[in-house]
Amino acid sequence: MLKVVYSPVFLEHKPPFPHPERPERLEIAVKALKKSGLEFKFTEPKPAQKQDLYRAHDPTYVDKIERYVETGMAMLDSDTYLSPGTLRSALTAAGAALDAAEALKGDCTLLALSRPPGHHAGKRGAAMGALTQGFCIFNNVAVAAARLFELGLKRVAVIDFDAHHGNGTQEIFYSDPKLLHVDIHEDPVSLYPGTGxxxxxxxxxxxxxxxxxxxxxxxxxxxxxxxLEEVVVPLVEEFKPEALLFSAGFDAYKADGLTHLQATEWTFARIGSIARRLTEGKTAVFLEGGYSLGLENGLPAFASALCGLEMEYPLTKSPEPVFNMAKNYVYELKALLKKYWKL
Ligand SMILES: [Zn+2]
Known part of the structure; x- marks a missing residue:
């Protein structure tokens, strides 16, 4: 049974004007999961303490967010809004990450339907020279990974399949060999945050x-x-992580709205079944992006496969020049990785 971590507090982070990262996203996600017929156990996290965030963030950054929310500031940057409920939402999303770390000690598949999302949040906010924090406040997957290290784990892998690069996660663990971070994303030349x-x-x-x-x-x-077959699976198999975490974004879904990728249910189901195969169902998944159709269709396909329900979906083919370009990218990346991995 899938453990879904959810709290109505996640709805309290509210945009001051129409914005893609809005509370309704979670309503779409919950509705889609219920419609899928899967069995769930909903659990509600407690907010994290500020100190819990210091494993991933600089204390001055955490204090800054608290101060900005208290003073009623509406925009952290041109993409990322704040509202009176933002701090409580963000601390509770980080609380879900701490619950995930604890749950991974047992035998559990956990899906955190939390917001605000986290993977663009670096140690002190905007990461790796990005102009904004891309809707993120605290880096939930990083908080979970850091807690797992504190609990004594030596190897944790994060697979980030949001269509945008997880620059915050990369920055936080950039020199840490205990964390394998594999990030699949659209070419940063054409998409925020311009790194990856x-x-x-x-x-x-x-x-x-x-x-x-x-x-x-x-x-x-x-x-x-x-x-997935040429890079992600062989790397994770070679690394042999003691815990596998996912930064799960569904914005690569065709016409989800913010990216130029054209994934469908097939992709998300394949990632879910790989997650199950690699972890024997012991994994924690954190919601990142996904704004409309990705949550409606991609999320239930992923969750069903994660729970072992193998559904058949048609595979969409890319235009030939696009596929050839992808083959080149895979070839080039593998050439770089050969110095470090058997592949
Ligand atoms: Zn994204």
């Missing part, structure tokens, strides 16, 4: 453990199939 190139491989002891699988705009399910 294959040459960003980590530094110091962490060199080789940060992996950026770029997909060309217009890429569909066949491009994902290639990236």
């Amino acid at each position: 190139f294959p040459t960003e491989l980590g530094d110091g002891e962490g060199e080789g453990t940060k992996v950026n699988m770029v997909l060309p705009p217009g890429g569909g399910d066949d491009v994902y199939a290639l990236a």
Whole structure:
């Protein structure tokens, strides 16, 4: 049975004007999951303490968010809004991450339907030179990974399949060899945040453990199939993580709204079934992006496969030049990774 972590507090982070990252996203997600016929157990997290965030964020950044919310500031940057309920929502989303870390000690598949999302939030806010925080406040997956390390784990892998690069997660763990971060995203040349190139491989002891699988705009399910089988699965198998976390964004879904990728149910079901295969159903998944159709169709396909329900979906093919470009990207990335991995 899938454990879904959810709280009405997540709805209290409200935009001051129409915005894609809105509370209704979670209503779409919950409705889609209920409609899928899967069995769930809903649990409600407690808010994290500010100190819990210091494992991933600089205390001055956490204090800044608290101060800005208290003073009624409406915009953190041109993409990322604040509202009176933002701090409580963001602390509760981080609380869900702490629950996930605890739950992973047992035998559990956990899906955190939390918001605000987190993977663009770096140590001190905007990460790696990004102009904004891309709707994110605290980095939930990073809080979970950092807690797992504190609990004694030596190898944690994060697979980020949101269509945007998880620049915050990359920045926080850039020199940490204990964390393998594999990020599949649309070419940063055409999409926010403008980082996540294959040459960003980590530094110091962490060199080789940060992996950026770029997909060309217009890429569909066949491009994902290639990236998953050629790069993601072999790396995770070789790394042998003690815990596998997902930054789960559904904005690569065709016509979800914010990206140029064309994934369908096939891709998300394949990722779900890979997650199940790699972890024997012991994994924690954190919601990142996904704004409309991705949540409605991609999320239930992913969750069903994660629970072992194998459904048949048609695989969409990319235009030939796009597929060829993806093949080149895979080839180039593997050439870079050969220094560190058997592949
Ligand atoms: Zn995204």
